[in-house]
Amino acid sequence: MQPAVTRALIGIDIGGTKTLGVALSDTGEVLGKIWEPTRAGVDIASHAVEMYHALREQVTGSGVTISSLGIGIAGLVDVGGRLHRAPNLVDADGLEICQLVEPEVDVPVHVDNDVNCAALAEIESGAAVGAPNALLVTLGTGIGGALIVEGGVHRGAFGMAGEPGHMVIEPNGLLCACGMKGCWEAYGSATGLRNLAIRRAKDGDLEEISDAIQGDFEQIRSEDVTRTANQGDEQSLAVVDEFARWVALGLANCAALLDPELIIVGGGLTSDWHLFGQKVEDSFRELLVASGQRSLIPVKPAENGEEAGALGACLLGRTS
Ligand SMILES: [Zn+2]
Structure with a gap:
């Protein structure tokens, strides 16, 4: 008999100094977590790809299927996933985050501002409930x-x-x-x-x-x-x-x-x-x-x- 397949979502928060990746089950349980220093320029995108695969590796062994990758980033991001201005990230202005990351992963990619992402967490389970x-x-x-x-x-x-x-x-x-x-x-x-x-x-x-x-x-x-x-x-x-x-x-x-x-x-x-x-x-x-x-x-x-x-x-x- 096949084990029950659980769906999980991966989220990566790219901040001025640290980048945090998390795998979250569809029941709200944190299945994996990685903290690393934030990289510069286009390496921000390749770092997100690496972190996605590392988290995927960590959790898929237990029969979990990853359904999407979300990226929160400290800067002005448009609805198409382009980072227009990021005063606290090095050489990152103008990066097409979504376009760079999506071909390297096997799930849909969503990109938003980091504080908008934090707000989603507060809505789901926090002060905004x-x-x-x-x-x-x-x-x-x-x-x-x-x-x-x-x-x-x-x-x-x-x-x-x-x-x-x-x-x-x-x-x-x-x-x-x-x-x-x-x-x-x-x-x-x-x-x-x-x-x-x-x-x-x-x-x-x-x-x-x-x-x-x-x-x-x-x-x-x-x-x-x-x-x-x-x-x-x-x-x-x-x-x-x-x-x-x-x-x-x-x-x-x-x-x-x-x-x-x-x-x-x-x-x-x-x-x-x-x-x-x-x-x-x-x-x-x-x-x-x-x-x-x-x-x-x-x-x-x-x-x-x-x-x-x-x-x-x-x-x-x-x-x-
Ligand atoms: Zn100002």
């Missing part, structure tokens, strides 16, 4: 976003919706990695926290951090600020408070446009949510238009952690 109209914002090196509309991810006319990091919130403000000035991302991401800390240190503030680096302000990292804030340093806590207000300002702008029932905050900075989450919520209420007259919009952290992008990439094959 029971909240079909929500906004996911990720605070990491930059700011990513995904619009959860009527239980699905809204991709816009060309697949590039949900990029709030480059809304300009301070004309002629701090320089952003995209080349513009005053983008939300230059204030409300890990890069933003660093920017705010450098600005304060140059003004003679943040003495503990400044002393440790002997005044070489460019050495300041966002982790220095969160570490000293966690130790109770008042000046670092003040920077974190300022940072939280900038995060809240961007969220209030997003909410004015979208009227979500919930805002989910993901990304690496959520590990320090205890430092700034309450401040973000309080400032968000203060800054949101008519917040006293409208339904409360909770702001809460995402639930799928750093595997969200790969898990959601698996689901691309199921939902498209």
